[in-house]
Amino acid sequence: MDYETQRRLMCELGRRMWERGWVAANDGNFSRRLGEGLFLVTPAGVSKGFLTTDMLVVVDSEGRAVQGSSSFRPSSETPLHLECYRRRSDVGGVCHAHPPAATAFACARLGLEEPLLGEAVMSLGPVPCAPYGRTGTPELPAAAGPLLDGHDALLLANHGALTLGPDLESAYWRMETLEHTAQVCLNVRLLGGGVPLSPEEAAALRGR
DSSP: OOHHHHHHHHHHHHHHHHHTTSOOTTOOEEEEEEETTEEEEOBTTOOGGGOOGGGOEEEETTSOEEESOTTOOBOTTHHHHHHHHHHOTTOOEEEEEOOHHHHHHHHTTOOBOSOOOHHHHHHTOOBOEEOOOOTTSTHHHHHHHHHHTTOSEEEETTTEEEEEESSHHHHHHHHHHHHHHHHHHHHHHHTTOOOOOOHHHHHHHHTO
């Protein structure tokens, strides 16, 4: 995928995320690895539903803007994204959003770790809830960091959700699966509780 196509895709995924109600106002952010220690990130203070390619910012591994309009600065959550890339060489894209059902679990500080939904077992695995870290500060990557090595999706206490993938599209699809799973789990709780898959059943799905 060429560079300009990557930029257009990031704007399109931002629009989809906004239309789905996973973000409000200027919430949420995306990034993707460009190689050679550079990363494409969404700007601060812009609704993800109204992104244009000229707003996107290229940063280095320290979060310093090296390319992009001087009118736009990198998202305040860029350090969280860079923590993902530092810890996981296999990660090529990161998505952070506040989807309502998943964020409700995050505000209750409850993970989605029980193997209830087969598709989630295969594509997400257990989703823990990271301890609270104040948004836009080093506290947030420090809180999430220890859980990144073994998980492709996290809830961020009293904040939202984070998904990782080999590319940005995969990270976005994982966010979609995460929110769907959270909605199912909420309904299961209304029914009095679900019946989780057995360890053997869950292992067979993970093997796929």
